Amino acid sequence: MNLKTLLSNVPDTWMDNYRQLKSAPKLKKFTAFVSDNIPYFRLIFTVEGMTDKYITELAIPIKPAAIKSVKKVFELDKVRVYCSCPAFKYYVAYALKTKGSLHDHKKDLGIAYTTPAKVRNPGNVPYVCKHLVKVADLLTKQTVLKLISQ
């Protein structure tokens, strides 16, 4: 799945929560890895929530056109995401996993890794938490290439 689709699935109430987040995500670290023969950049951010700080991750396939464009990065297929917040864990982690869009954190996710969120996300719809919306917002302002070059 691409970021555009994951963002378009975000419920309105979550978008309202996202708008209350004031500080910009901070890129803490970036690494590269290969999965299914696809090279990825793994961007690890800290995002300040209302009460806590979370580790928010975005893994994107390394495609020159996409990492140099604020538009194309949103259309890039096979992106993977993760956030350490409870909403991510209990609403969307499993749905993302079933679509191949979860950046694996099996241990941190515990039961949420193997159990569908039947009550909180009955349609098993893949979407992202407000912290990942905040990271996506950052990517509308600067390219991935620029971000990792700083």
Ligand SMILES: [Zn+2]
């Ligand atoms: Zn989150």
